[in-house]
Amino acid sequence: MASLCLGSAFGIAAATTLRIRSTQDWNFPHGTQHQMSDGTLYVITSDGWRHSLHPNGDRNLRTPRPVDGVVQEDQYGYRDAHAASSRDKATHWHCLEKRCVPFHGYVEIRLTKSYQEPEVKLPNGRYVDDYDLVDALPPPRSRAWLLAMAPSTLFRTMMSFALTVSVALGLVSGLASGIHAWLVSPADTARAVSPQAGLRTDRATAITRGVALTVLGSLITTGLSLLPFLPVPKDNSDYAELSLLTWLFIGPLTICLSAWNWFLVTRLWLSTTGRLPWRLMDFLDQAHKRGVLRQAGATYEFRHARLQEHLADTISSGRVSDLV
Structure with a gap:
């Protein structure tokens, strides 16, 4: 709605300005105006060019x-x-x-x-x-008169363009906001019975979103290209191939930006640098069974704050190898 209002306001301002500026080119150049029996109006300027305006709107310039x-x-x-x-x-x-x-x-x-x-x-x-x-051939003023668009037509064209763009921007921004909220929303881990189940849920959600976005995006883009009133190539196979390649890139990118993928990257980095065990989930499960950690839904928590502080001091001092 905001996009429609702003687009309408800017469209009215731009269309009005163009209409005022186009009036000068639309009118006959300076000269005596004559009328023929069929209703055709014409003006012969001082340089000899004859400007004719027919009743049906056609315009002529005679050398x-x-x-x-x-x-x-x-x-x-x-x-x-x-x-x-x-x-x-x-x-x-x-x-x-x-x-x-x-x-x-x-x-x-x-x-x-x-x-x-x-x-x-x-x-x-x-x-x-x-x-x-x-x-x-014609001088600039005569050329401008010949090619000028009617002020009313120019006003309607500009207003139609402004309204179309504002509606399109509103739809695109609304869809983009909805898709962004859907893509970045975390998986429902409140019902997960364990951290492993939470990871599996988030992994399934991320992969489902990536595949769905790739398939739906490709289908929608291909469908829009078939609409007759949109200025997209209807018989160009390169357009379909480029669209498919674009969505084949966006889909995996969505999976890569998910929390599950960031967890995999972070765990790989910390395990490679020796700050986490390679079998992290088994390690945390053993710590839970030994009473070091307690489970709260899909998360693990330290049972004793003093132990957590001791481990944090050990990590900050760089003595990590003793822990893993």
């Missing part, structure tokens, strides 16, 4: 003078228009594995609401995709 360019066509029939600095360069354009056709004349650069990439209307009336004409 003030004839220009030179080249239409490239690849082996699959895809065509795009390139700018050329002169007719000679357009005529002698060198292409590799492509067929080039030069053109010379007035062109229009169009941006439709249904097709978000600029198109070029050639002097012969055909439309092809633009490669660099929109960057090379």
